[in-house]
Amino acid sequence: MRTTYLVGNWKMHYAPADTRTFLARFLSRIGTVTAGREIVFCPPALSLESALEAVKSTPVSVGAQNVHHKESGAYTGEISAPMLQSMGVKYGIVGHSERRQYFGESDVLVNQKAVALLNCDITPIICVGETLEQREAGEAQVIVRQQVEAAVAGMDITRLIIAYEPVWAIGTGKTATPADAQEVHDVIRDTLRSLGDSQRVPILYGGSVKPENIDSLMAQPDIDGALVGGASLEVESFLRICQYNAGS
Numbered sequence: 708m709r710t711t712y713l714v715g716n717w718k719m720h721y722a723p724a725d726t727r728t729f730l731a732r733f734l735s736r737i738g739t740v741t742a743g744r745e746i747v748f749c750p751p752a753l754s755l756e757s758a759l760e761a762v763k764s765t766p767v768s769v770g771a772q773n774v775h776h777k778e779s780g781a782y783t784g785e786i787s788a789p790m791l792q793s794m795g796v797k798y799g800i801v802g803h804s805e806r807r808q809y810f811g812e813s814d815v816l817v818n819q820k821a822v823a824l825l826n827c828d829i830t831p832i833i834c835v836g837e838t839l840e841q842r843e844a845g846e847a848q849v850i851v852r853q854q855v856e857a858a859v860a861g862m863d864i865t866r867l868i869i870a871y872e873p874v875w876a877i878g879t880g881k882t883a884t885p886a887d888a889q890e891v892h893d894v895i896r897d898t899l900r901s902l903g904d905s906q907r908v909p910i911l912y913g914g915s916v917k918p919e920n921i922d923s924l925m926a927q928p929d930i931d932g933a934l935v936g937g938a939s940l941e942v943e944s945f946l947r948i949c950q951y952n953a954g955s
């Protein structure tokens with residue numbers, strides 16, 4: 708039985724004061740929904756401390772959206788894994804398509820960042836996913852397989868979380884159908900099989916996850932949670948996502 712993860716990636720939204728307000732409202736409403744479900748917020752680096760303070764003594768966790776692969780040094784503007792660890796951050800997103808697309812991050816760098824996190828006992832959430840052109844060319848599965856193999860090279864896969872985010876579904880309102888997502892999740896699990904106990908690796912889906920589609924996505928056997936952008940910015944919608952009912 709794998710843990711289920713509901714991860715909110717706030718991207719470049721919510722400064723510390725907004726973070727405190729949001730989390731106070733969210734936590735006052737969350738009730739017992741967290742049983743068996745790990746809820747994680749990934750705010751901008753500037754708001755990590757406020758988020759950590761807000762979730763203290765609650766079952767909710769905090770993750771970073773990015774990390775530098777070196778431990779320290781002259782890297783202006785960057786934040787290292789040991790710094791995140793010292794704050795109490797438990798998760799770190801790496802390889803998000805926006806980092807790959809806008810900041811030129813390669814598969815090799817994604818692997819180095821994930822290693823840096825693991826060295827500090829922070830769980831990497833490694834993102835993979837094909838573009839629209841790649842999907843239309845019938846290359847989705849090959850691309851995702853390559854990204855996974857490169858990202859996890861040399862690692863203990865049982866310490867990782869993988870997130871499948873088709874680039875064409877991110878922030879577009881277009882969601883992969885549950886069956887399409889399941890098909891790629893199955894490919895990811897198959898790719899991991901030769902590297903260790905792949906049944907233990909949580910594989911999340913991301914890309915226009917909303918209250919309206921979470922139940923059908925979570926009903927798929929290899930979808931172990933969601934990485935949520937836009938819908939995690941509103942208390943009500945993210946609460947509903949966390950309260951998903953995979954049986955419906």
Ligand SMILES: O=C[C@H](O)COP(=O)(O)O
Pocket residue numbers: 716803872876877878879880913914915916934935936937938
């Ligand atoms: O990290 C989250 C994903 O990029 C999904 O974003 P979205 O839910 O706004 O489509």
